[in-house]
Amino acid sequence: MEKVIAIQRHRRSWRAILVLALFPAYGAAATGNATQTLSAQINAIGKLSVPANSTVTSAGTTFTGYSGSLTVSYRARTTATTGSGSLTVKASADFSPAGGPSVAAGQLTYTCGAATLGTACSGMQTASTTSQTNIATIGSDACTGGGGSCSTANPNTVQTSLALANSPAYKTGTYSATLTFTISAI
16 A cells, blocks of 8 residues: 555645645746837928018118018928928908008018028019918928938028019108018928
């Protein structure tokens, strides 16, 4: 009988070892991995800002025209290969009150300084109340902010120099007009 008892003890010990091998020790960590694909659609986009107000002034000599400047700040990203963008301006309405200068009569003009992204307008431009007029054009695969084909400036800028006629026929007073600037990017 002693032999049988020894074998049973041996079997119990083996079973105990097997059970311990199947269960991790208390406090042991388990790890796992998972992957996820993240995708983002990056589109062409544009944003611009201008000062809230701008004033043109005259040198004070007899009927010398009025002049002033305005900096247009912008950020843009255009599509590679076929993309383009533009900065434009349009007078929302003529000067008010009546009796003073007139955008509709072609009395407000502007020129553009160098653009830090794209190509600024060339020569004298005449502002309009009926259509957008060009300030700058942006080519394909262009962007703000540095790196690759991007401009290093952030934001980009283009200086616009304004000129307003000063006719003796204008009535005295203060006149104002609203200019609407637009940026587009595709």
